[in-house]
Amino acid sequence: MIRIEQVSKTFGQGKNSVVALAPLDQFIGEGEFIAIVGPSGCGKSTLLRIVAGLETATEGRITLGTSQLKRPVGFVFQDAVLLPWKTVAGNIRFPLDTSGVPRKVGDRKVEELVELVGLQGFENALPKQLSGGMKQRTAIARALADDPAILLMDEPFSAVDLMTREGLNDELLRIWQATGKTILLVTHSVEEAAYLGTKVMVMSARPGRLRKTYDVALPSPRTEETKTSADYLDLVGELKHMMRDADR
Numbered sequence: 001m002i003r004i005e006q007v008s009k010t011f012g013q014g015k016n017s018v019v020a021l022a023p024l025d026q027f028i029g030e031g032e033f034i035a036i037v038g039p040s041g042c043g044k045s046t047l048l049r050i051v052a053g054l055e056t057a058t059e060g061r062i063t064l065g066t067s068q069l070k071r072p073v074g075f076v077f078q079d080a081v082l083l084p085w086k087t088v089a090g091n092i093r094f095p096l097d098t099s100g101v102p103r104k105v106g107d108r109k110v111e112e113l114v115e116l117v118g119l120q121g122f123e124n125a126l127p128k129q130l131s132g133g134m135k136q137r138t139a140i141a142r143a144l145a146d147d148p149a150i151l152l153m154d155e156p157f158s159a160v161d162l163m164t165r166e167g168l169n170d171e172l173l174r175i176w177q178a179t180g181k182t183i184l185l186v187t188h189s190v191e192e193a194a195y196l197g198t199k200v201m202v203m204s205a206r207p208g209r210l211r212k213t214y215d216v217a218l219p220s221p222r223t224e225e226t227k228t229s230a231d232y233l234d235l236v237g238e239l240k241h242m243m244r245d246a247d248r
């Protein structure tokens with residue numbers, strides 16, 4: 001679980017300071033899939049970076065309920081940022097090598113992850129030989145290599161075409177169900193948020209604050225039929241309305 005209590009962030013000081021996040025509270029249960037939407041600059045990435053420990057909150061605190069000693073998060077960015085000279089397998093095993101996992105254990109883990117993200121047959125391909133979607137699958141596998149309890153994803157599919165993106169959404173739901181990870185995903189698409197999330201957090205800009213958290217009551221597993229159901233379309237409509245409001 002993740003408990004976010006009165007977390008705020010101000011960059012800089014004095015008259016040049018920017019309030020990126022006004023105090024924000026949110027409880028996230030184990031295994032939930034949280035989608036975060038909001039206008040550009042409302043602090044979505046900042047929130048994710050604070051949860052990851054890449055940024056410190058100005059005030060408030062974040063409690064990660066886990067027995068793991070190191071911060072148990074994996075991060076997937078908009079760009080896959082793969083090491084260009086390493087193969088798919090080499091990129092996935094990079095975090096394992098740096099944390100000193102024995103070769104054989106690492107080999108098994110890489111094999112498992114390649115299968116999980118559906119990249120069998122491409123283990124020895126270099127990033128330049130991969131499509132955008134395949135690069136993101138590799139990045140997801142790499143983020144899962146350390147077996148983090150929490151997967152943080154910052155607009156992971158915004159650089160791929162719509163068809164690929166829809167396929168990756170279904171893959172991600174399958175991976176989430178197979179691994180039981182807690183996922184926080186930032187997206188600009190309310191359709192994607194409603195399709196993926198168990199909850200959707202809607203944020204507003206200037207300063208970034210949480211407008212509302214929606215519980216998504218759509219049945220699981222989500223399928224193509226979900227996208228034509230009245231409940232889904234109602235939720236998308238409501239999220240769009242809230243987003244328009246949030247942008248003012």
Ligand SMILES: Nc1ncnc2c1ncn2[C@@H]1O[C@H](COP(=O)(O)OP(=O)(O)OP(=O)(O)O)[C@@H](O)[C@H]1O
Binds near residue numbers: 011020040044208
């Ligand atoms: N390192 C920084 N120094 C100063 N200001 C920053 C820094 N990082 C972010 N900001 C500011 O904080 C605010 C929130 O930024 P953030 O990137 O979290 O928003 P976002 O909702 O993720 O935006 P987008 O949807 O465009 O990616 C913005 O006004 C941004 O300019």
